[in-house]
Amino acid sequence: MVIIGELINTSRPAIREAVEKRDAEYIKSVALDQTKSGANYIDVNCGTMVNDEEEVMAWLVNTVQEVVETPLCIDSPNEKALEVGLALCKNGQPMINSISDERDRFDAVLPLVLKYKAKIIALCMDETGVPTTADERIRVAKNLYAKLTAAGVPEGDIHFDPLVKPISVVNNAGIEVLESIKLLKAMYPNTHFACGLSNISFGLPNRKILNRLFVVQTMTLGMDGYILNPTDKGMMGIIYASNALLAKDDYCSKYLMAFRNGLYE
């Protein structure tokens, strides 16, 4: 299971404010909280800072690395900012968020994946947009798998993101993603997943419960990576409990630790 902490993102007002003030202490505290809460990667995204994204990326990466050794997931729509961040990563294998089968994006990001031997989040979308059905997602995933592995990317470094749509808009949105996970897992058992799920509940009340249950449902079918807020105790508690039920927690020891740490209060 890979948990990618999503909190260091300048689309969040508190992070934007900290970045504008170059408040390193705040950024460090958010990085540290995520690591202590169980994040295996720290996502760094300053895509909203359009005028100075590369400078901000460098500052964020350096600031985070002053306080944690958790590897980073460098996240940007801008390949130049990706490269600035990747070049500064010094802890473990970096991850890139993300590549897709849109031609320009693919061609721009692939060289970075290879140069930095990075894990890569592969979005199941191409020039035709975000798929609705499982079959469409599988078609894109096949293309991405073929092109990435042909270029030399180890299959274990590929993390598919099936891309989640809201069930309030498309009634089948959840089951098409569940079916995609099942099929991808069967086709490419050595690849992984990395997916943000909160879109599933857009437009509905009580989003928290839908988000949490969708994590349980996707884990049941083999999803093994999430981009989420690891300081959300309830969500992390649910992940530990699911892992215990799925026999991925010997002697339920992590579940018991989570219980003692108050994750189920």
Add this chain to the structure above:
Amino acid sequence: MVIIGELINTSRPAIREAVEKRDAEYIKSVALDQTKSGANYIDVNCGTMVNDEEEVMAWLVNTVQEVVETPLCIDSPNEKALEVGLALCKNGQPMINSISDERDRFDAVLPLVLKYKAKIIALCMDETGVPTTADERIRVAKNLYAKLTAAGVPEGDIHFDPLVKPISVVNNAGIEVLESIKLLKAMYPNTHFACGLSNISFGLPNRKILNRLFVVQTMTLGMDGYILNPTDKGMMGIIYASNALLAKDDYCSKYLMAFRNGLYE
């Protein structure tokens, strides 16, 4: 989805006391609460009343039927008590809890299934005991399916109970049940399930979360019947939310109703 309300069971002290006092009002209130909370069947079990089980069964069935039209699930280890209850059922198709592939039990219960055209909960166990692996459960289920359908039981009336063991005792207990559901669903798509799940969490703290998440996991693989406490708002809320995520709730209308009814407080 079939929810079988489990509360009218003399192993629960409050029910035992009400039975001993022949407190019909209390029994009626428990029946009504379960129906209002969404139970599709009301289980009636007085197996602990060993001296007068048949008389108590008759009284309970009549009492419950004075106040709800929900069909009943007649539940006893004693075939005579089963027959007393079944003969009095007047609302819809009754259910019998349960048959197994133990020879004596099978031979005693099958005639009742046929005579009362009842739905039948088929426990995946035989003379050799409760299975540990999915393969063992499937072996028993195949025998039961073959014998029940050969005798004329419609396959849609068969509800398999894979029988859940605690993950605190057998680490794989959860995934063996999940695998059993997947296999049974593929082999016999027209059959159903009916399963009590709380055993999964025996011996661990915070059982509620494990029980609820195991419902989500089993629903993800196609389980469609549970024996549980339908007045447990949190559990029912989770079932409605799961159904919405699984595209079994058009326009998320039942989920929205559950939200308005305070099931997620």
